[in-house]
Amino acid sequence: MSAPIINDTTLCDGEQTVGVAFTLDQRCAIAAALSRAGVAEIEVGIPALGEDEIARIKAIVDLNLDARLMVWGDLTQRDLAAALRCNADIVHLSIPVSDIRLQDKLQKPRRWVLEQIARVIAEAVKSDRKISLGMEDASRADPAFLVQVARCAQQHGAQRVRFADTLGVLDPFSTYEAIARLRDAVDLEIEIHAHDDLGLATANTLAALRAGATHANTTVDCLGKRAGNAALEEIVIGARHLLGRDTGINTEALPAVCRLIEWASGRIIFSDKSIVDRGVLTSDPSDRTGGITKHRRTHEEFEYPQPGRQRSVALGEHCGPQSVHQAYSALGVSVAEWLVPLLLDRIRHFAAQYKQAPSASDLYRFLAEAGETLDLRLAEALRALKLDLSRTDS
Template sequence: MSLNPRRIQLMDTTLRDGEQTQGVAFTPTEKVSIAKALLQNLRVDRIEVASARVSEGEKEAVRNINQWAQQEGFGDRVEVLGFVDHTRSVDWIKSTGGQVINLLAKGSEKHCREQLGKTLEQHCADVLQTIGYAHEQGLKINIYLEDWSNGYKDSRDYVFGLIDRLKDAPLSHFMLPDTLGVMAPDEVFASFSDMCGRYPNLQFDFHPHNDYGLATANVMAAVRAGVSAVHCTINCLGERAGNASLAEVAVVLRDKMNMELAIDESHLVRISNMVENFSGKRIADNAPIVGADVFTQTAGIHADGDQKGGLYKTKLGPERFSRTRSYALGKMSGKASLKKNLEQLEVELSEEDQKKVLARIVALGDSKQTITTDDLPFIIADVLESKSYQHIKLLACSVNSGLDLQSTVSLRVEVNGDKHQATGAGNGGFDAFIDAIGTVLVKYDYTLPKLADFEIRIPKGGNTNALTECVITWDCGHELRKTRGVHVNQVFAAMLATIKLINIQLHEMANTNP
């Protein structure tokens, strides 16, 4: 085994193949933002940003990306999918300032015969004609062999005949896709070993899909067989079950295969969040690397092991991805889970008080309640009858809303023992509440942070009278904080979540400025 790690390129196709996800369409501005983050921050080797001739909006986005990329020295790393249409795709790409075309050829005899109605020789003549024109125009050319996985399985002679006719053309990468995600790792390894052994002087890319949930495993097999580049997307975006996850692939190649990659892992979560917001496609909380819960220990025995010697920590640590480890509070919590959260809050409790607080946490967990670290001060305050986190109390509140009318709120609050009344108006009851509470809090030199996310949930299968849980994520500048409120009325649940945040921050202000 070589002591020097092998270099593998990662090509991100979120902006092209990822946009083929059902319901996903990035605006030109969003495309530029994602492209910049991929190349400048995450440092992927190449990005595929669009398909040629799709729309004027697509052309505007590609033109803007290319203009920025050329200024920053990334021009030859921005690629566009083009078609075997002689001049049309090439001219479209040139008009956007592009430098690279990824030409889509037919990688299976069935596609060539039934979709195009052509023989291998006729198709190759058309491909070479487009390649010749692209080369004359100064473009770098890569080639996709569409549906190569089925093409290789059904007729290797066709695949070999296609490559034999194209191998001497000015092509940089031969990109072999598992277009329908039908391959398993042993099939990938056998077929790529054959391709790499038969054509040792060609650079092969692997473009996997995840229909069987095998995309990352298939990437490992392809890399073992000798491919030089792998195609991925952020958050597994892509048609049907999506493409290979860039986060998963990058970490697996580094940790499990000792491959050298260019990317900066510390930006994986940030760009995952950006793509999640722009695409509208939420990722699972337990998604590897980027999921909200993947660095949260739930079982008390795990927290205990970490407390006593990092027994449940691995190479896959949160700090590597600019994240932190957390310890969930619920019915499976133990004393160590509570201690870890108390350390985070810089709160000290006696052993007896810890037992009382833990009993309340377990009881809440048994009732299916979600408990966050931000809830802990209130549980502590309730259990110990402490007033330290009761800086503000909502004593009374009335909300009036009407169709096509502004909502109004009248409220009465107590802040540090002083009672205040206030009214507010806004676009809905919660907006009116924020207006009203703001007129009180300004007297205490406090301004609510902006909302980063706002979720309303009821239990699955719940009735119309079910409790409503409101979880608000607040952008507190240096960090994001979540608070939760529960009430039968969703507006009041949001108000309670807001009061929780105000209490936490007023308490911090009091400790900072005693």
């Protein structure tokens, strides 16, 4: 099975996140960063929004990036005309395919969808651009009608269909079945567009790729309306380690891309965010960390994309002697075995009281305090010994 292609929509769907609006400079920086990281396709905007949006899209086109650029629109002649003004590589045109959206949103019958495909897609392919048909709300559509839509799109020259789980209602099992059914029905590229309303966007996207989808629509840091979309960084690592398929993206570039999006969007990456948060290289603060030191795969399955960062041990209430040795070794201090219990006691007490790991200065202070404690204990022991000797002499 061929390598899956990432189509990132951070600049399109990602900007639909409440409160997120990228400046032109930010858009260009994001597109350039994604392209440098090896993202093959970038969805860069919606031309039908007007002249300002078209100008922003053209600015990205003028960067001459290695990534192929896609623009989004509804499956209408008007949106097609706007899309063709942008000189993007791929034109994506979307139409509702579920009965609930056709009836409640558009008051249109199913046959209208097929008529629009025949009319607009047939016109779009004359542009010599790559044409993708978006099947909006595909996850709630009649499966037999989906097949009919996809076959109609292929018949009229579309090269791709996008299966959109618009409301994020699927699970990985139903996703796999839906994509496998489409894969058997048409000889087209199939793109999965998953939303994270149930926290399953990554799982559903990976299931779709396993079932035969060729493209995955993602956003960086899971941006997107409502709960967001499938996270680029999770799909890249998941495809590599769970499916054995490489997306061609430089994983070491992912943390920097995520930090760029964090800055541009104003949305902070959650603590312990999978794949790219700084905490993923912080080990379980127990004696089991000795296993990580000797053999990483005893407690870590994946190589996380964190260039220049070393694995660390979180010192807390549950840490053990091995954690103490590792923490002080990182400071260039060799701790005698008989000091460890005293240091361990202070570290655990600090973590319980302040709900955080001690800093380097705290560790040095504990070492000094442990030495003072030993001096006091030694003095008390000597006094006791002298007292015993005096009693013996008497």
